[in-house]
Amino acid sequence: MTLADTKSGNKVVIEKIVDKMTRLQALRFGIGEGSEVECAGILRGGPVILRKNLQEVAIGRKMAEKINVRLKGAV
Amino acid sequence: MDCCAPERLDDNFAADRNIVLVGNPNVGKSIFFNYLTGLYVSVSNYPGTTLDISSGKFENDAVFDTPGVYGVGSLNDEERVARDFILSADIVVNVIDASHLERDLFLTQQLIDLGKPVLVALNMMDEVKRNNIEIDINKLEDQLGVPVIPTVASKGEGLSEIKASLGLATNGNSIFSKYPDLKEKLFIVTEKTRNRADALLLLEEDENEIAEYGNIAVGAREEIYIKRRQRVDEIVNETVHYNQSKSLFKNKLSSWMVKPITGIPLLGLLLYIIYKFIGVFVAQTVVYWTEEWFFLDRYEPIIRALISNSVGLNNFFGEILGGEFGILTMAVTYTFGLLLPLVAGFYLLLAILEDSGYLPRIAVLVDRFLQKLGLNGRAIIPMLLGFGCVTMATITTRLLGTKRERIIAIFLLGLAIPCSAQLGVIAGLIVPLGYKYILIYVLTIFIVYVAAGTFLNKVLPGESSDLLLDLPPLRLPDPRNVLKKTYQQSVAFIKEAGPIFVLGAILITLMKQTGLLTMISEFARPLTTGWLGLPAEAATAFVMGIIRRDFGAAGLSTMVLTAGQTTIALITLTLFVPCIAAMMIMVKERNLKESIMIWFGSWGAAFLTGGIVNIFLN
Numbered sequence A: 001m002t003l004a005d006t007k008s009g010n011k012v013v014i015e016k017i018v019d020k021m022t023r024l025q026a027l028r029f030g031i032g033e034g035s036e037v038e039c040a041g042i043l044r045g046g047p048v049i050l051r052k053n054l055q056e057v058a059i060g061r062k063m064a065e066k067i068n069v070r071l072k073g074a075v
Numbered sequence B: 001m002d003c004c005a006p007e008r009l010d011d012n013f014a015a016d017r018n019i020v021l022v023g024n025p026n027v028g029k030s031i032f033f034n035y036l037t038g039l040y041v042s043v044s045n046y047p048g049t050t051l052d053i054s055s056g057k058f059e060n061d062a063v064f065d066t067p068g069v070y071g072v073g074s075l076n077d078e079e080r081v082a083r084d085f086i087l088s089a090d091i092v093v094n095v096i097d098a099s100h101l102e103r104d105l106f107l108t109q110q111l112i113d114l115g116k117p118v119l120v121a122l123n124m125m126d127e128v129k130r131n132n133i134e135i136d137i138n139k140l141e142d143q144l145g146v147p148v149i150p151t152v153a154s155k156g157e158g159l160s161e162i163k164a165s166l167g168l169a170t171n172g173n174s175i176f177s178k179y180p181d182l183k184e185k186l187f188i189v190t191e192k193t194r195n196r197a198d199a200l201l202l203l204e205e206d207e208n209e210i211a212e213y214g215n216i217a218v219g220a221r222e223e224i225y226i227k228r229r230q231r232v233d234e235i236v237n238e239t240v241h242y243n244q245s246k247s248l249f250k251n252k253l254s255s256w257m258v259k260p261i262t263g264i265p266l267l268g269l270l271l272y273i274i275y276k277f278i279g280v281f282v283a284q285t286v287v288y289w290t291e292e293w294f295f296l297d298r299y300e301p302i303i304r305a306l307i308s309n310s311v312g313l314n315n316f317f318g319e320i321l322g323g324e325f326g327i328l329t330m331a332v333t334y335t336f337g338l339l340l341p342l343v344a345g346f347y348l349l350l351a352i353l354e355d356s357g358y359l360p361r362i363a364v365l366v367d368r369f370l371q372k373l374g375l376n377g378r379a380i381i382p383m384l385l386g387f388g389c390v391t392m393a394t395i396t397t398r399l400l401g402t403k404r405e406r407i408i409a410i411f412l413l414g415l416a417i418p419c420s421a422q423l424g425v426i427a428g429l430i431v432p433l434g435y436k437y438i439l440i441y442v443l444t445i446f447i448v449y450v451a452a453g454t455f456l457n458k459v460l461p462g463e464s465s466d467l468l469l470d471l472p473p474l475r476l477p478d479p480r481n482v483l484k485k486t487y488q489q490s491v492a493f494i495k496e497a498g499p500i501f502v503l504g505a506i507l508i509t510l511m512k513q514t515g516l517l518t519m520i521s522e523f524a525r526p527l528t529t530g531w532l533g534l535p536a537e538a539a540t541a542f543v544m545g546i547i548r549r550d551f552g553a554a555g556l557s558t559m560v561l562t563a564g565q566t567t568i569a570l571i572t573l574t575l576f577v578p579c580i581a582a583m584m585i586m587v588k589e590r591n592l593k594e595s596i597m598i599w600f601g602s603w604g605a606a607f608l609t610g611g612i613v614n615i616f617l618n
């Protein structure tokens, strides 16, 4: 699944960020491949908001579709 | 940017050391800066609006405040600016938000990796307590290898300790000590460059460094970023403990702001407050006192009397100074009596909005909508700023990802976003007409805005870039910051608009004296009277509008028009050409060809729309 398929409240593990620039910028914000994050909100057709501790980052829809995640606990 | 390279500032006084303040956006840097230098500086809450560098003096050292950044590189203007200052630093004071260590320590680690002596101010310790976070400061100091001083800058706690500890800044534990293969790479590049900082930035594929040295290093940016991230996560795991904390009200509010069901009403409420404050309170009540009561009824008669007693009123100079469009009468009254209160009111609201952290949340909320216009949520910042002054907003379009987005944003700004001065005049004219006309006005402008954006999105090649935005915590804005910012921006407005007004007043008087104005009015009659259904004198307002749009709208206020005519004239004027100042900036930011296209595009759109509304209203 991708980040765009998550629901608010889901805890997910980031598996792969396809776009290189996104990958680098996300690393600066504290989110990398392997990070555990919570989906703090998702707007229909719009951005996804990720939360890691107190840090919140909004990610646009198209970008979110190119980030692969799995639900925490699932393999 | 009208600021000074570090070398140039050094010429002003012989500084022993360069102390450079570095941190993520909104961490409280400017408070440290003011404390150290005793100077107060502009404080901005949003990335993209703090491009000024403040500099000052602390004892024999030079102190620089840099734009907030998440890392050092050349990803955007802020980073390029911050990077230059960091490279010139003898001491880096790194201010970090203790409640966002995972994010902030990435920059800290990078500063350490650059080999700069660093002192860390662990700010926002009050937030840490409130959110039930535990931080082992001694361990953090150990892990980083640099002094860490807890502070609550907004309450003044820890500031004197920072001052006293400047000399303790030291090189910390870089990631290279952990990763021998990286160390080897760095060593090889360092041999070929002036210093280690340059070498590291080369390895990190920094454009400016590559431009300077050429491709002498094999890029390892991603590898370094991943290792740095791992290192930071390790440090955070060892030193920070997030306890389950009760959900704070502001966290709830934050999620309400971005959820459409609650976010749109909240945004509506905000717009209503803005309307009540600017459109009703400032534009009616305040402006009545400043414009009518003071300038028109008291100031102008005195000036006229003075002029008629000296040079006389009924000659060329008298007209220029004190006539209908005189520089001492009309230009002064418009600038100070009418526009200044409106502009100041708007900047006040904007400063509150910026400092509260609401803006990025609006960006999230409107992202989907703006994507349809070929923009992304970030574009809300220049758009909102555009309501303040299109000129300034045009400059901030730099924060948009691509050239395509910049063209769309600049066109929409020039076309359909009235600046605060103009908006105030418009509000003053249209609010008394009642809701029907307000609605017609707002809807028309909105439709044109959406249509133009959709059109550009279709015809311009490429697609819009995506949002990636850090949502800062919500905060009650600090009144001092807000007032300071309002003051500075209002002064900037007067400085920018004042001379153009005077020039405009002279031009119009000349045109009136030479009969050119009547000629233009006659010439434009088919357009103004035939197509738009306005009296022929309305042409004067349009001529004035070419100079400044608010100037044009203000020109309407003295004409006798029906409600429908006022609405049509205002719609046409709103969509009409961007003012001279905005045009100059557009040419500078884009190029002459695009600017001229925007200019003529606005003519077309303005008269076409005005005419259509005229047909509908009759």
Ligand SMILES: Nc1nc2c(ncn2[C@@H]2O[C@H](COP(=O)(O)OP(=O)(O)O)[C@@H](O)[C@H]2O)c(=O)[nH]1
Residues within 6 Å of the ligand: B023, B024, B025, B026, B027, B028, B029, B030, B031, B043, B044, B045, B068, B123, B124, B125, B126, B127, B151, B152, B153, B154, B155, B355, B475, B476, B477, B478, B481
């Ligand atoms: N709660 C809290 N707020 C702070 C602290 N330090 C600064 N602030 C607030 O954080 C906001 C951003 O500060 P500012 O100096 O503009 O940050 P800069 O952008 O890094 O220069 C302001 O509203 C400050 O009042 C602190 O220690 N605790």
